[in-house]
Amino acid sequence: MADINSPLENFLGEMPVTSGPLPGSRKVHVAGTLHPHIRVAMREVVLDPSAKEEPVRLYDASGPYTDAKTLIDIAAGLPPLRTPWVEARGDVERYPGRAVKPEDNGGAKSEITEFPNVVRNPLRAKPGGAGNGAVTQIAYARRGIITPEMEYVAIRENIGRAERTDQPRDGESFGAEIPDYVTAEFVRSEIARGRAIIPANINHPEAEPMIIGRNFLVKINANIGNSAVASSVAQEVEKMVWAARWGADNVMDLSTGKNIHNTREWILRNSPVPIGTVPIYQALEKVGGIAEDLNWDVYRDTLIEQAEQGVDYFTIHAGVRLAYVPLTANRVTGIVSRGGSILAKWCLSHHKENFLYTHFEEICEIMRAYDVSFSLGDGLRPGSIADANDRAQFAELETLGELTQIAWKHDCQVMVEGPGHVPMHKIKINMEKQLAECGEAPFYTLGPLTTDIAPGYDHITSGIGAAMIGWFGCAMLCYVTPKEHLGLPDRDDVKTGVITYKLAAHAADLAKGHPAAQLRDDALSRARFDFRWRDQFHLSLDPETALKYHDETLPAEGAKVAHFCSMCGPKFCSMKITQDVRDYAAKQNSPDMLEGSMLEAGMAEKSAEFRAKGSQIYLPTAD
């Protein structure tokens, strides 16, 4: 499972997952100020000495797996980074957790071994107290408390901003309020207003805090699911490790069928990123797959089960109201959300309002006791260009806005899910309507896919929409792999999906004008211009593929330091010629040079015109 750059030196035990630094990178940690004990992980790309540049620090979701100094043992799990932070707040208690039932793993004895060090006594909020039983980041934020989690994300978000403070801001943010510098107090205020969330279940202390909100860097989510035939624990954990390695800020475990409780435990104990789930999937398993047999008790039991395990956010399709279901009857592709269709079927078969809607406040009571964030599901999202922005979709969005207010009333963190399939000209209204209806709660969209005609390439059709909606204000982009609509993604598909969404999110950060976003582009472009090939690879989102593609044409070791590349060869290399031009221009007293050449060309008139403007062309450009 280990990849070519990942010697297994830092592995303990018999269950290897991919580890080791990314090529050219090393892990560094930055200490907090308000909370000096926190150590914020990031990675640093050390450049060739010829660059005469400082190492480039990059946001890093990959966790301890890419830290050469950390020993990985998935049977032990990652260190519980946040446990002391949570316990220090004094508002939680350990209690005997819900006993695991056979149906949690699909009835039969699970083929996946139980995690060895499973926590039998999970944490939950103590009743009463200052937070009145809410241990959520929004509850603290509203009381003016800056938690270690908040300072952690402030430091993460700030990477590179100190260096950029002297430069003018660029970008079009469409009303986002992106600060020059992210203070912990800014993080607190954004969370308090509901404009950002830190998904951080108190029972998932292994996760490194991260923030999702319009005024922060655009994040991405990768979906994983259990294999139909459980091959090994390590392979199930590896899917999460692999996605995070390439930059997934969040991972959703969409497992169905058997073994899902035990598999989820292994994933959570080893995950450095927040884990989301769709609890209705497991609830449906518990009632034998019959949507009509779902009920509040089994759903509530599933929420408690997963909250105790440490799931950081739940997709809850409480907006699929009975009255909206007939609005989908004339659609080209009906209801394409699994959760949405399950609940639509339940509603119609019982002639009743969605039980997630009618029990919503009880759900809030559970969420706030563990700080599980809401991801209000868009069960009626469009599944085709023809169905985009229809009444069913927007009716549900309006209900999600109503539910956002209720969740906020209970001090719950909330984000809101969005489409789906939307042509480019209908994307912006989705963002605008979500901001308006949902009080600026973070938006979390799947793509959107901008055409239906490219199965096999829907990571790209959706990457286009994702970059755009990220620019317009979407806080997190749920990836799509090349296998979308066709089959189950394999390891390569997951990587392709993650990298595609990382570049889309980065394109959005650039366009929004995040102050330091362009540092990486600039460093890479300077490396490109200087023919520092290795620096170019190391600064790229996927150093391994960049190296591989380069070597397919020019495999010789010397080509990695050659001052030309395979596209043009030495004679035609435009960058080489540009360097000649630059050297030449530098040697000249440029106004004289220009004047001389103009006269030689017999263009005295134009020359005079240029003389008049002479000094101007050497000033920095206005653009």
Added chain:
Amino acid sequence: MADINSPLENFLGEMPVTSGPLPGSRKVHVAGTLHPHIRVAMREVVLDPSAKEEPVRLYDASGPYTDAKTLIDIAAGLPPLRTPWVEARGDVERYPGRAVKPEDNGGAKSEITEFPNVVRNPLRAKPGGAGNGAVTQIAYARRGIITPEMEYVAIRENIGRAERTDQPRDGESFGAEIPDYVTAEFVRSEIARGRAIIPANINHPEAEPMIIGRNFLVKINANIGNSAVASSVAQEVEKMVWAARWGADNVMDLSTGKNIHNTREWILRNSPVPIGTVPIYQALEKVGGIAEDLNWDVYRDTLIEQAEQGVDYFTIHAGVRLAYVPLTANRVTGIVSRGGSILAKWCLSHHKENFLYTHFEEICEIMRAYDVSFSLGDGLRPGSIADANDRAQFAELETLGELTQIAWKHDCQVMVEGPGHVPMHKIKINMEKQLAECGEAPFYTLGPLTTDIAPGYDHITSGIGAAMIGWFGCAMLCYVTPKEHLGLPDRDDVKTGVITYKLAAHAADLAKGHPAAQLRDDALSRARFDFRWRDQFHLSLDPETALKYHDETLPAEGAKVAHFCSMCGPKFCSMKITQDVRDYAAKQNSPDMLEGSMLEAGMAEKSAEFRAKGSQIYLPTAD
């Protein structure tokens, strides 16, 4: 070279290239009205009988190679479709062409055999006459003549529009004037105004006419180049055939080094799409690769050589003016255009104005005599996010606007090239400025790439920018492959680049509101909803990959007719559940159903509100 779906049945000779219909498609031809002899090629996807739908007609750039009825022999070349049309106009003459010189193929005896049936007497305009020596489509258009080429493209562009005339228009066209129905007269008027071009050298009669303009479907271009080691003629021709097969509307031959004259001849004689070149590349070869040794005579000779062969458009970097070169000195990546850097070097070393600029009217004289279209090159395009929209780039664009007017004065067809690397928020101003500066001449951009950090994935970083600028009004998108910045694209890279750009162009067509663009999305989405797997594959841009991905998870033949897919399995299939919902909803008298359920849920108040709106939710949605 033939692919899996291409039996070589329809091949003559020993030099196979990929041929045979795309899976599920057949070639059809539609006759003209004004010019009844023309037969416009398109392809038709025949759907499963269960669909009860007419075959779906699709725009088709692939030429006779995908016609099961045509025998392909690349030593004979394609039929000279347009020769009778050209000769019927009575304004051309055959003359002894320029003799091929050794330096045309790089000095030594060419390793590529001469094309067997090379035309020794090319066509050129007769002096004088109604067109005063111009045999260009714009010259005819301005005189009110609707040529067969114009009617051909009108029929091509109209595919599906007749079926859509009853439906409301959708989209945001940013000032484009897209008609409900494309008449031949509309084509004429757009060409006369310079807002569109039909690249159609009178010496490339094999090409099927196509149009490039903001009010027509967005087109794409694929770049190919000769191999360093000339392996075989068929392999060189195959690159073009392969690109056109997957949808390249145009192909640019960017060959350098040896054998380029002979290779180009083979490509032109076999190409159903217009071929573009950058003549400065060959001119530079003729002077031993020394930019300073370039001169007007050798360049002029190269233009004539290529015009006689039939090249349909020339990239001419006449906007790289001496005065602009120093504007690039402080760029992060200087000049990244090969042509641009060659000419910059020439300008500086001679202290002279760019000789393409000073000889521009003489170039026009050549172009108009063969109807070679201008593609005014952007030699100073930005090569990094840092350099986007700078003064060097825009100064050149202003000059390209000036040159457009000169070319139009000479009755030449013109398009204008654009960037490059541009972050999303700076793309729109590129389009707006190009329209303003260049009198709405078609814009033809490379990407643009929306970030610099993803080498290995630059088909995607640029596909995002391409879709957006296509939406904003760009007429043709030059593809980028995954190997951009890293190495030479192979066969798979070319296909990936073409498909990526086809989907970007289609996303743009949808967003612009081309009346019939959505027909294909809708047909595919209906197939998806109905589990007509084969129809879904056949309607997709890449049926082979869609099938392959499907079969990786569910290889059994039965899975192609199964009413579920591998993502969810039969139990969870949202589309299956939706069908249940739909059947259910259809059986109900819906208002009663709703009313009943609301009351049951104890929500009498809301129920009353819904009753008041009762009829509304069954009307078609307003979106």
